[in-house]
Amino acid sequence: MDKPSEEIKPGRESVLEPPLQMSxxxxxxxxxxxxxxxxxxxxxxxxxxxxxxxxxxxxxxxxxxxxxxxxxxxxxxxxxxxxxxxxxxxTTNETYFFREDYQLQALTEEIVPEIVEARKNEPYPSSEKSLRIWSAGCSSGEEPYTLAMLTKDHLALKRWAVEIFASDISNRVLTLARKGVYRESAFRATQDVYRRAYFETTEEGFRVRDEVRRLVTFGHLNLLDEERIKMVKPQDLIMCRNVIIYFDRESRRRVIKSFFDRLRPGGFLLLGHSESLMNLSTDFILRHFKHDMVYQKPGPGAPPGDAK
Ligand SMILES: C[S@@+](CC[C@H](N)C(=O)[O-])C[C@H]1O[C@@H](n2cnc3c(N)ncnc32)[C@H](O)[C@@H]1O
Structure with missing residues (x-):
């Protein structure tokens, strides 16, 4: 299991005072x-x-x-x-825009078109359809804003609404996320074309444009709070990366079970590059896309096959 990191929390640890002894x-x-x-x-x-x-x-x-x-x-x-x-x-809050680009490529090139195809026979027009994505453990917002930038002008989603729900247990990072202003280090994996299109330069840093912010709603949520998680709307895709790596196995199991319940049939679960559902759940199907492997809840659009 990954260990909570030694990341220094701003203003929280004094270099002058030694830690007290814990029995x-x-x-x-x-x-x-x-x-x-x-x-x-x-x-x-x-x-x-x-x-x-x-x-x-x-x-x-x-x-x-x-x-x-x-x-x-x-x-x-x-x-x-x-x-x-x-x-x-x-908590460890490390994050940046366009993290794990091969997974994002799978998302835009393969997963989104599949979701749209699987939902094409729903009995209402695409102008009334919405794609729902949950960024669970969103930290300071780089992940959900990346998702917003990637889905906003996606051709397959023409006339669809995109609703991104982004949650975290830390109010400090949620305040930063809502503010949506970032420094250079957040862009270490961002192509210039995105920075030019979706950010404006301010004195404080680069501010996410309103057209992108509008797609994202932030909320305070502890992933172990099963009662509150039941209130999250059914999702087409849940992205939870680099969050449960710090949890013990039982807590991971509980969170994955909640995700399964919050996904629409046929919905997708995207974890971080070093994370898998091995020994945690057999409810999902492991899908091998061109760019990445992801998990899918059985349902419309999902291939028949063993859950992994
Ligand atoms: C390392 S960051 C990952 C950010 C982003 N998902 C990424 O991969 O770039 C982990 C985030 O998970 C949040 N987190 C940790 N435990 C949580 C819990 N029980 N419920 C909700 N969020 C939690 C932390 O506050 C932190 O912001």
């Missing part, structure tokens, strides 16, 4: 609590990371030990607020 028992209590809350799993090698990241919270609350912090997270009336902070400091 093995407190480590286990906090690890299990965090895992249950958001799926992220810190194994014993990552104890120092947890110690370091949570030390600042103890100091902020003037607490002397991790046991007090654990009880605070569990029982305090302000625990919801603290859980939000926890999501900010424990």
């Amino acid at each position: 093995d028992e407190d480590f286990r209590s906090l690890r299990d609590f965090i895992n249950h809350y958001c799926g992220i799993y810190f194994d014993v090698q990552a104890k120092f990371l947890l110690e370091r990241r949570l030390s600042q919270q103890l100091r902020a609350h003037r607490m002397r030990n991790f046991r007090d912090y654990y009880f605070y997270l569990k029982y305090d009336p302000h625990r919801e607020e603290e859980l939000n902070t926890l999501a900010e400091i424990l």
Whole structure:
């Protein structure tokens, strides 16, 4: 399993103050609590990371030990607020536009045309059809905006509406995503043609144009919150990349089951390049496209065959 990374969280870790000591028992209590809350799993090698990241919270609350912090997270009336902070400091938010371009090529050249074909016999005109995509774990918005740029003028989607729902557990990154202003590093895999067409230059950086922003709706959602996930509309495609790699197997299973339930029959699930459903689910069909392999829920348009 991938380990939560050592990415430094802005303004969160003090270089001057050493981390407080966490006992093995407190480590286990906090690890299990965090895992249950958001799926992220810190194994014993990552104890120092947890110690370091949570030390600042103890100091902020003037607490002397991790046991007090654990009880605070569990029982305090302000625990919801603290859980939000926890999501900010424990998640890894690395992302950029047009990440994993071979998968995006499969999406535009093969998957979107297949979806359109599979839905062609629906009893209403294409002007009333909408393609729904969910970017689950969208971080600061580069992924859903990429999807918006790729589908906006897609020929197969002429007269279709495109609705992209983008969610994350961290309010900090969602605020950045809604703002939609990016610096140079977000464009490391972006062709100039997209930057010219879909961004305007401002003093703060490159701002996503309104015609692209309009296609994306952002929402705060914990992927382990099964009750709230039931409220997500049925989707044609779910993209969840580089999110569940930080989870333990049971949390991954739960999330994949939720995705299966939220997909339309025949809908697609796109994971990150190092992720697979091996040992997690046999409900999906593994499709071999020219550019990438992706998962599909059985249904219209899906080939018969063994779920993998
Ligand atoms: C490494 S980023 C991936 C961003 C984007 N999908 C990509 O591949 O470029 C992982 C994101 O997953 C979010 N995340 C982690 N656990 C989550 C959970 N339980 N529910 C929702 N989002 C979560 C993090 O906040 C973070 O923004």
